[in-house]
Amino acid sequence: MDSPYSAIIEALRESLSSAAQAAGYEIDAAEISVDRSKAFGDFASTVAMKLAKRLNKPPEEVAGSISAKLKLPQGVDEVEVKNGFLNFSLNKSWFAQNVVDYITEREGKNLRSSAGRGKSVIIEYPSVNPNKPWHIGHLRNALTGDVLASMHIASGYEVQREDYIDDLGLQMAEAVWWHVRSKSVPEGKFDQWLGKDYVEANKYMAEHDVKEEVANTLKLMEQDGTYEEELGRSMAERCVMAQYETAFNYHVYHDIMVWESDILRADLLDRAMAILEKKGVAKRIRGGKFDGCFGIDLNDVKDLPNELKGMKETVKVLVRSDGTPTYLAKDIAFHMWKLGIMEASFRTRAFIESQPNGQPVYTTGKEGKELKFSGTDLAINVIGAAQGYPQTLLRLAIEAASGKRDVIKHLAYGEVELESGALSGRKGTWIGYSADDLFREAKQMASTLIRERFKFGEAEHDKISASVALAAIRFEYLRLGPEKKLVFSWDRALSFEGSSGPYVQYMYARASRIIEDSKVGRMSSSKGLFASITDTEFALIKQLSCSRETIEKATAELRPNSLCEYLIELSLTFSRFYEQSPILKAENEEIRRSRVAILLAFRAVVGHVLSVLGIDALERM
Numbered sequence: 001m002d003s004p005y006s007a008i009i010e011a012l013r014e015s016l017s018s019a020a021q022a023a024g025y026e027i028d029a030a031e032i033s034v035d036r037s038k039a040f041g042d043f044a045s046t047v048a049m050k051l052a053k054r055l056n057k058p059p060e061e062v063a064g065s066i067s068a069k070l071k072l073p074q075g076v077d078e079v080e081v082k083n084g085f086l087n088f089s090l091n092k093s094w095f096a097q098n099v100v101d102y103i104t105e106r107e108g109k110n111l112r113s114s115a116g117r118g119k120s121v122i123i124e125y126p127s128v129n130p131n132k133p134w135h136i137g138h139l140r141n142a143l144t145g146d147v148l149a150s151m152h153i154a155s156g157y158e159v160q161r162e163d164y165i166d167d168l169g170l171q172m173a174e175a176v177w178w179h180v181r182s183k184s185v186p187e188g189k190f191d192q193w194l195g196k197d198y199v200e201a202n203k204y205m206a207e208h209d210v211k212e213e214v215a216n217t218l219k220l221m222e223q224d225g226t227y228e229e230e231l232g233r234s235m236a237e238r239c240v241m242a243q244y245e246t247a248f249n250y251h252v253y254h255d256i257m258v259w260e261s262d263i264l265r266a267d268l269l270d271r272a273m274a275i276l277e278k279k280g281v282a283k284r285i286r287g288g289k290f291d292g293c294f295g296i297d298l299n300d301v302k303d304l305p306n307e308l309k310g311m312k313e314t315v316k317v318l319v320r321s322d323g324t325p326t327y328l329a330k331d332i333a334f335h336m337w338k339l340g341i342m343e344a345s346f347r348t349r350a351f352i353e354s355q356p357n358g359q360p361v362y363t364t365g366k367e368g369k370e371l372k373f374s375g376t377d378l379a380i381n382v383i384g385a386a387q388g389y390p391q392t393l394l395r396l397a398i399e400a401a402s403g404k405r406d407v408i409k410h411l412a413y414g415e416v417e418l419e420s421g422a423l424s425g426r427k428g429t430w431i432g433y434s435a436d437d438l439f440r441e442a443k444q445m446a447s448t449l450i451r452e453r454f455k456f457g458e459a460e461h462d463k464i465s466a467s468v469a470l471a472a473i474r475f476e477y478l479r480l481g482p483e484k485k486l487v488f489s490w491d492r493a494l495s496f497e498g499s500s501g502p503y504v505q506y507m508y509a510r511a512s513r514i515i516e517d518s519k520v521g522r523m524s525s526s527k528g529l530f531a532s533i534t535d536t537e538f539a540l541i542k543q544l545s546c547s548r549e550t551i552e553k554a555t556a557e558l559r560p561n562s563l564c565e566y567l568i569e570l571s572l573t574f575s576r577f578y579e580q581s582p583i584l585k586a587e588n589e590e591i592r593r594s595r596v597a598i599l600l601a602f603r604a605v606v607g608h609v610l611s612v613l614g615i616d617a618l619e620r621m
Contacts, residue, residue: 001110004075004098005545008043009034011073012088016047022069025051025062034088041080041087042542049084059084092538096530096598099545103601104526111608115552116157120375122338123149125382127164130236131175132195134246134435137384137416140486142435143477143614144413144560145382146252150612151555151563160373163257163361164334167236168264169327173218174201176232177210180217191242192434194235222264233261237351244352244361246435251470251614254361256373257351262364263334266344269325272333272401273318275342281400282318292321296393307392316393328390332397340375341402348373378407380558385412385483411558413482438488442469445494446502453496454621467616468494468502474615475501479564499568501615504606507571509621511603514583520596529594536580537598540573544598547605551612563609574602 002010017029027047037044048063055062063081070079070086075098078089102110125145128138149161166172175194178184178201186193204210220228240257247253263269273294276282280300285293295317298308318329337344349368350360362371383391391410399405418433447465450456456464476493480486496502533541547566554562583599586592607617 003110003545003548004095004102005549008073008075008090008095012043012045012076015071015073016045016066016086018071019066019069020047020051023065025055025066027051036542036546037085037087039087040082040085041078042090043088045086045088046084048081048086052084092533093530095545096533096538096541096594097526099541100526100530100597100601103544103547103604104597108604108608111548111605112154112156113548113552114156116152116155116555119156119377120158120160121152121378121380122160122162122373122376123152123380123382124162124164127166127383128243129166129169129171130239130243131171131198132239133189133191134243136418136433136435136438136488139250139435139438139473140413140416140477140482141382141384142247142252143250143474144411144482146250147474147478147560147563147613148380148382148411148555148558150614151551151560154608154612155552155555157555158376160256160376161254162338162373163240163254165236165240165257165259167232168218168221168260170214170218171198172232172236173214173221174198174205176221176228176235177201177214177217178204179235180228180231186238189242189245189436190238191246192436194239195434222261224265229261233259241352244355246439248356249439249470250435250474251356253355253357253359255359256348257361257363258334258346258373259364260330262346262366263330263337265366266337266346268333268337268342268344269329271342272336273329275336275401276318276332276397279400281397285315285317290315290317290321293317294319296397301396305392305396307388308396328393331390331394332401335379335394335398335408336401337374338376338379339398339402339407341398344374345370346373378409380409380411382411382413385414388412409558411482414485416477416486416488418488438473439469442473442494445469445490446472449494449496450621456620460620464618464621467618468505468621471501471505471610471615473501474613475504475564478560478613481559481561499564501613504567504571504610505615505618506621507574508603508606508610509618510578511574511599511606512619514578515596515599515603517584518592518596518599520593526594526597529590529597531590533594534581536573536577537595540570540577540598540602543570543573544601544605547609551609560613563613567606567609567613570602570606 012034013032016032020027031050032047034043034045048066049059052059052062060081063084063086067079067081067086072079075091075094076088077091080087123145126138126141128134149159152159175198184197217228220226221232223229282294282296285291285295295315298304298311298314317326319325336342346364347366347368348362348364348371351363352361355361381391395408398408443466446469450461450465450468472493476488479499492498493500494502496506550566581595583592583595586595610617
């Protein structure tokens with residue numbers, strides 16, 4: 001069922017197409033766009049300007065001839081020609097009633113989209129090495145990926161949330177080597193302990209040449225049944241379990257975790273490289289610096305992406321001459337499995353039977369059942385901006401192997417800093433700035449602020465403080481475009497008066513309290529309530545009308561920040577509505593009920609978008 005917003009846009013596009021043809025213009029209906037107007041009217045179209053440019057005619061003349069032939073659809077009262085734009089004004093009463101009823105009927109289920117119905121996507125995040133706790137940089141990856149998953153679910157996609165565990169990387173080998181050498185004893189939260197132990201390992205490695213010892217440890221970890229293989233998997237699993245304690249505090253969840261060691265065991269690599277060779281993407285390099293290696297020669301690639309043009313080194317090695325695969329080679333094999341380019345028999349078992357969201361998270365391993373976690377239409381990888389080059393190579397290889405374009409998307413995110421600067425896992429500068437520390441401090445600060453502003457019983461105070469702390473962090477992390485550097489600000493994050501999660505929660509709670517005090521209750525229909533409506537009230541209704549489309553657009557563009565911007569825009573307009581349109585002391589009963597109906601729609605939309613962002617909608621604050 002189309003929303004009134006989408007229905008109006010589609011009706012205007014059809015009317016414009018018919019009018020343009022009746023005026024003697026040839027134009028493809030797909031070229032006609034109708035958008036919200038920021039200047040004149042409620043909606044506007046630039047179709048006349050496009051035609052005028054093509055025909056070398058004055059835009060006003062073209063717009064006027066189209067306007068003369070235009071039949072306005074239901075709900076549209078007027079069209080005005082202004083500077084070549086065709087500006088449309090809505091019937092406020094008609095639109096308000098249809099928007100409010102659409103949002104509030106079926107208990108808000110109309111807000112969920114079917115744009116992605118029949119499509120599947122696998123989203124990989126945060127894939128933190130299992131030798132340390134999450135620090136504030138990892139948290140940006142985790143929160144971005146988690147919200148992307150929620151956005152796709154809200155847009156009708158079938159979603160798999162995946163965590164890739166690199167248990168055979170160099171860092172894990174160093175951690176295992178040091179643990180065997182130092183005989184250190186774990187204490188406290190395992191990921192925190194292991195991260196600090198890894199810092200000690202790096203101090204030792206900085207003064208001693210242990211490369212051969214670490215390399216030997218890694219080889220043993222890659223062999224089934226060795227002490228190092230079993231120890232490495234055990235340490236990694238304990239670390240991941242501790243990392244998931246952190247994840248659950250932030251309402252971050254997964255469906256499947258895939259381990260690098262299981263990918264090697266499934267023999268994906270050789271088959272993947274054979275596919276690339278058959279497709280002419282990669283080959284055995286003969287002569288020169290990379291003699292005997294297997295890799296991609298960019299000079300052989302047709303339609304080379306712009307990001308790869310002009311590279312000083314044109315050969316990208318996938319398998320070294322000694323048979324050792326690079327990380328990119330393993331990643332290519334992994335994505336061939338993800339996208340169903342080749343099958344693999346992974347055994348899976350429940351790693352955690354029930355996460356706080358009530359769902360299990362499965363893990364690959366030596367035991368378990370064969371469950372289907374591959375063959376999706378799209379793979380989205382949330383990976384730091386610094387990994388843009390290898391992600392482009394990955395996309396090149398997968399598109400060549402599959403014959404499909406746009407099956408992999410890389411959402412690049414920028415660095416995160418506190419006032420003290422950037423963090424490093426090897427140097428240990430994350431200590432005191434882990435995601436655990438951030439959450440602990442946020443709860444303490446939120447508790448103090450709420451105690452100063454509100455009066456709650458102790459149990460309710462603790463619950464609300466935790467929700468506000470989570471809202472502060474999630475919103476602060478998500479409010480900027482993912483590619484931008486984020487400098488975390490406590491003053492901004494915990495503000496009840498600015499662009500923050502707590503501010504939106506407060507607006508939701510305020511609306512809930514007014515609805516409760518109004519004693520109007522649930523309305524089956526708002527028919528007849530909007531015979532008169534103020535400009536402020538209509539401004540809020542127009543913003544509410546495009547909630548579903550805003551989520552769809554943010555999902556298509558991978559822009560979680562768009563939802564934060566939308567909530568702030570809604571909250572500010574609601575604040576003006578609250579100040580200018582008395583509800584409990586309205587002029588008469590009909591106006592009071594109409595304004596409560598707007599509040600019900602506002603609360604439904606804000607609650608839905610907050611849930612997509614993983615933030616609690618609080619009834620009381």
